[in-house]
Structure formats: C-alpha cells, structure tokens
Amino acid sequence: MSSTTILxxxxxxxxxxxxxxxxxxxxKIGEKSIHALIGPNGAGKSTLINVISGRLTPTCGRVIFRGESIGGRPAHETARRGVARSFQITSIFGSASVFENVQIALLAQNGLCTRMFSESRSLLRDExxxxxxxxxxxxxxxxxxxxxAAGDRKRLEFAIALAGNPRVMLLDEPTAGMSPDERTIIANIIQSINQExxxxxxxxxxxIxxxxxxANRVTVLHQGSCIADDTPVAVRMDRRVQEVYLGEDENADLY
Incomplete structure (x- = not known):
C-alpha cells in the first residue's frame, strides 16, 4: 500500500x-490502497461512507481529499472531485443496454448531455x-x-462509477446477497480496478x-468509535476486535 494518504x-x-x-x-486511506471498514451491525459503517461521499454532513470533524476539505459538500460535487460511490453516481437505466448505461455516464462526465439521446452510439465507444x-x-x-443478475448489476455500477474517473471508490457492502461464486468475482474485480x-x-x-x-488495511468500528486500524494480520490478532465479533455472533470467526 502506498504511504501517501489520498483521503x-x-x-x-x-x-x-x-x-x-x-x-x-x-x-487515513492510502493512495491506490484497498482499505476495508468492518464492524458489527449498527457500528456506523454506512454512516461513515455517507459522510465521506457527501450524502450526510458531519456534525464535527473534517473529511480531506487530496489536501482539500470536502466534508459537507453535495454528493455530486464530491463525485466530480474524484470520490465516487458506485450506486450514487447514477441509477441504472433498466431499459437501456449495459453498453448504453456506461456510455450515458461518459457523455454526462464529458459535458455531452445534449447529445445523450441523439444518434450517438459511436460516441466514446472505446472508452x-x-x-x-x-x-x-x-x-x-x-x-x-x-x-x-444482482452480481452483474453490481459490476455495471462499478463501470458507471469508473466513467467518472475517480481516484477513490466507496463501496458499501458490495457483495451483499450474493452467492460465494459471485462474491469471488466481485473481489477479483475490486482488485483489478485497484491494480490496473x-x-x-x-x-x-x-x-470477513x-x-x-x-484488503491492505482494515479499520474496525464498534458503536460509532474506531477500535482498531491496522494491517489485516494485526487486526486479526486484536483481542478487542475478537471480543466484538464473538460477542455479536458465537459462530463468528476471524481466522
């Protein structure tokens, strides 16, 4: 993981x-890193993602992206600056093709909305x-x-988010409701987006x-507070983290 903090x-x-x-x-989220946020239900994970993405305004504190404060800015402005949340960038147009969904996102990103519904299939095709x-x-x-299918819709959301040329992608439960095979595909795609x-x-x-x-790094929330932020190996060994997960579910296992 890069030692440079991007967000x-x-x-x-x-x-x-x-x-x-x-x-x-x-x-602190490192540039070009894969950083996981975990914790029991109700720990505050989605709230934190919503604060970073601009959907919620923090009551206190700051969110800094590439040296600039973005906390409290509208979600669409945060996305334009390079912090994307896949399902917040745009809704999937169910009646349009997979290709057209990504093309529409690209047209919007490039200020070509007036040509969105014209004969524009060739526009930004390669991209x-x-x-x-x-x-x-x-x-x-x-x-x-x-x-x-659900897994393929999630992949399409990723592609739409990438059309905004983000430097950071925020994903809230990207494999929720998926089969083990689908979860493996999504994990591989996240790694590919990160590396390529x-x-x-x-x-x-x-x-887990x-x-x-x-993940290169893992942050653990419990009842709204950060109780661990370290490498995956260190988090696995953290007694407080083990207590939190074992306390939530007797079958939970970090190993």
Whole structure:
C-alpha cells in the first residue's frame, strides 16, 4: 500500500437527534490502497461512507481529499472531485443496454448531455468498452441492463462509477446477497480496478474472508468509535476486535 494518504477522515462525529452514530472517527486511506471498514451491525459503517461521499454532513470533524476539505459538500460535487460511490453516481437505466448505461455516464462526465439521446452510439465507444472490460461485462454489452443478475448489476455500477474517473471508490457492502461464486468475482474485480487503474477502494463488508483476502488495511468500528486500524494480520490478532465479533455472533470467526 502506498504511504501517501489520498483521503483522510479526521475526528469525524455524526449525531442524529440524541443518538451519536459516529464518535471522533479518524481514518487515513492510502493512495491506490484497498482499505476495508468492518464492524458489527449498527457500528456506523454506512454512516461513515455517507459522510465521506457527501450524502450526510458531519456534525464535527473534517473529511480531506487530496489536501482539500470536502466534508459537507453535495454528493455530486464530491463525485466530480474524484470520490465516487458506485450506486450514487447514477441509477441504472433498466431499459437501456449495459453498453448504453456506461456510455450515458461518459457523455454526462464529458459535458455531452445534449447529445445523450441523439444518434450517438459511436460516441466514446472505446472508452465505454474499456470500462466494461475492467468489470468483465463486455460479453453482456448489448444485454438489457434490467435483466442482469444482482452480481452483474453490481459490476455495471462499478463501470458507471469508473466513467467518472475517480481516484477513490466507496463501496458499501458490495457483495451483499450474493452467492460465494459471485462474491469471488466481485473481489477479483475490486482488485483489478485497484491494480490496473490505480483507484483506491474503501469498502464495508460482512464477508470477513473477503476482507482479509484483498484488503491492505482494515479499520474496525464498534458503536460509532474506531477500535482498531491496522494491517489485516494485526487486526486479526486484536483481542478487542475478537471480543466484538464473538460477542455479536458465537459462530463468528476471524481466522
């Protein structure tokens, strides 16, 4: 993992009424890294992703991207600056083809929205296929997007996010509801996006095996607070982390 920090969360807190969802959370995401965020249900993982992406405004603290404060900025502005959340970039057009979904995202990114519904199939064709290749969807390019299986829809969302040329991708439970085979495919694609395109990935995930197989660094939240932030090996050995997971589920296992 790169020692250069591309995005940092500094002392972030978030309250909803009298409920404190995040408490003084600090996380540093390395450039070109794969950084996992784990914790029991209700730990604050999705809230933190929402704060970073601009969907929620932090109650206190800062979110810094490439030296600039982005905390509290609108989600679309945060995405344009290079911090993408796959399913927040755009909705999938179910009646359009897989190729057209990525092409539309590219047209929007390049300020060509006025040509979006014209005879524009040739526009940015190579770029669209390049992103489909990254997520292994080229063979389904002409398929109607609404007919895709859950795992394939997730891959299409990744391709749409990549069309925004992000430097960081935020993924909230990218393998939720998937079969073991589908989870393996998604894990491989995340690694490919990271290694081939140099995009840092910050993701939440309940599949511990996946987390420890692909992450360079792991942050653990519990009741809104960070209780561990270290290499996967160190987090596995952390007694507090083991207690949190074993306390949630007697069958939980970090090994």
């Amino acid at each position: 940092s969360v500094e002392g972030v807190g978030k309250t909803f009424g009298g409920f404190r969802a995040l408490n003084d959370v600090t996380v 669209a296929f390049s992103f489909l290749e990254s997520v292994k969807l080229v063979e389904q390019a002409n398929r109607v997007a609404g007919e895709l 395109r140099g995009v840092a990935v910050f993701f939440t995930e309940h599949d 095996d996946m987390v420890f197989s692909i």
